Amino acid sequence: MIVVERASRTAARLLGLLLLGLTCVAAFGPAEAELRIDVYSPNPPEPMPIAVPSFSGTGSDQSRGQEVASVIAADLERSGLFRIVDPNAYIQDPQSLMSGPRFADWRIINAEALVSGSVQTQSDGRLRAEFRLWDVIAETEAAGQAYQTEPENWRRIAHIIADQIYERVTGESGFFDTRIVYVSESGPATERVKRLAIMDQDGANHRYLTNGDTLVLTPRFSPTTQEITFLAYYDNRPRVYLFNIDTGQRELLGDFPSMTFAPRFSPDGNSVIMSQAQDGNSDIYVMDLRTRSSRRLTTDPGIDTSPSYSPDGTQIVFESDRGGSQQLYVMGAGGGGAQRISFGPGRYGSPVWSPRGDLIAFTHLSGGQFAIGVMRPDGSGERILAQAYHMEGPTWAPNGRLIMYFSEGSTGQGRSARLHVVGIDGRTSWTVPTPLDGSDPAWSSLLP
């Protein structure tokens, strides 16, 4: 459990709130206007130069203070919105920083923002960490918070602090205190071993959820992030399953006579939408997780699959070849009235509605190439964000600003598959480290 010591928007989603007498956050007046990145600007601004010195700590806490600062710095830099000022240039040391920044020392190295903080192991063994975000130009404190947690949660504290900074500067919620569930791959292409695996958004705390005996595909998080739904070939019967990450319990979802696949949770977490393939015809069904009753939403003889809800739960985007080739359609959550939204050359698949509701991410296949792109829910504004022979499977960061996907390619030794992230504004991209090959990523909501 992580205890937050000052009320904030983040605190609302954390357990056990404690107030603590940190000095007051400076008035959110002119300073707020200055320490601000407009993520919607059509002309992306230069990344904001920010200094993130080691958090101060004594004894064994000293190295933890360095680690916390480096996790925060790596998060902020990857977002593409910040540039970390070279730590070798820092003049003021972390210890003296605790009694307040000497702003001139930070202005001279061109830092516009500064993060200071400390970590301390308390007598009960818990770790206490606090941070402050400083506007170096206005010489004001822009944000601050303290947390207490079990020592092993230190990376989460760092991610939560990075989210706080991101939120304060952009006005958007962050995406750092999140996890990725994906399919870890190994072995030759003809006998690929696939295992579910889970890790933090930055690749840390990696662990496997299945042992590789059975083919598993397309894991997706519930909104609570405690459960996933996925496709598995247990007993040679490809079916959709639920899996509880905390307990390791696996449950067959429904009693369908034939293959079920392409599952996704509804935004409220109360149902799972998926396809059933019966006698060569795939249609979309929704199953209520409380009553376990299912309802068929499409009836045409074509392939209807890869359904994804709009964040308000009223609409579903899916792919269908009812018009002759694989294209994207939007229909009401009750089924019926499907309208085609993709009209470019080639085929469109694996649509995923952004958590913000403004965009739909998809895989595009054209001219022997795969691409990841976005379009508005009415099909306008189509943009391609990444392209290669083979890439697919987009998943949204919870703030709708980034998309993760996977790409496959041949190497000298055989096949390789990697998870990548691209910002929808094209300002940033990176590869997520995985121990083995990785595919079918799913990005969680911010952790509760």
Added chain:
Amino acid sequence: MRLKVFPLFAAVLLLVACGSSEETVTTGGGGTVVTPSTGGPRAGTIEDFQVNVGDRVFFALDSSELSGEARSTLDRQAAWLNQYPQAQLRIEGHCDERGTREYNLALGDRRANAVRNYLVAQGISASRLDTISYGKERPAVVGSNESSWAQNRRGVSVITSGAPIN
């Protein structure tokens, strides 16, 4: 996490056991099938089905239509299945890598059912035929070229019981 035993392994072991006992009978002089002098597969075996009948048919890109060649392969499969009425089939539908994962699962299901429906139309009881789609998860050959893709877009009839391996 506990996982169930993979029943495929059990089925294979069973077949191996059957095969070896049949083999014993044959070498004891009780065999009813004459093995060709060339040393080819013994009739009525899984090997016979794979080698002399043909266990797979191929599809065009993004299609589940049976070609003339595919139909003649399936005609031979139907004749063989009529001759060996104990044999049970699992028909696997496969795709090449040039499609998205979930679409290919649906396409593989379509292909497996195209094979199944043809065999049923040739008089094979539907109760002997099971289908499974692997999408693009189990390519027959590795490679990103026309020849590999063509071999991977396939329907494979796998005998799961009712016939010895060889």
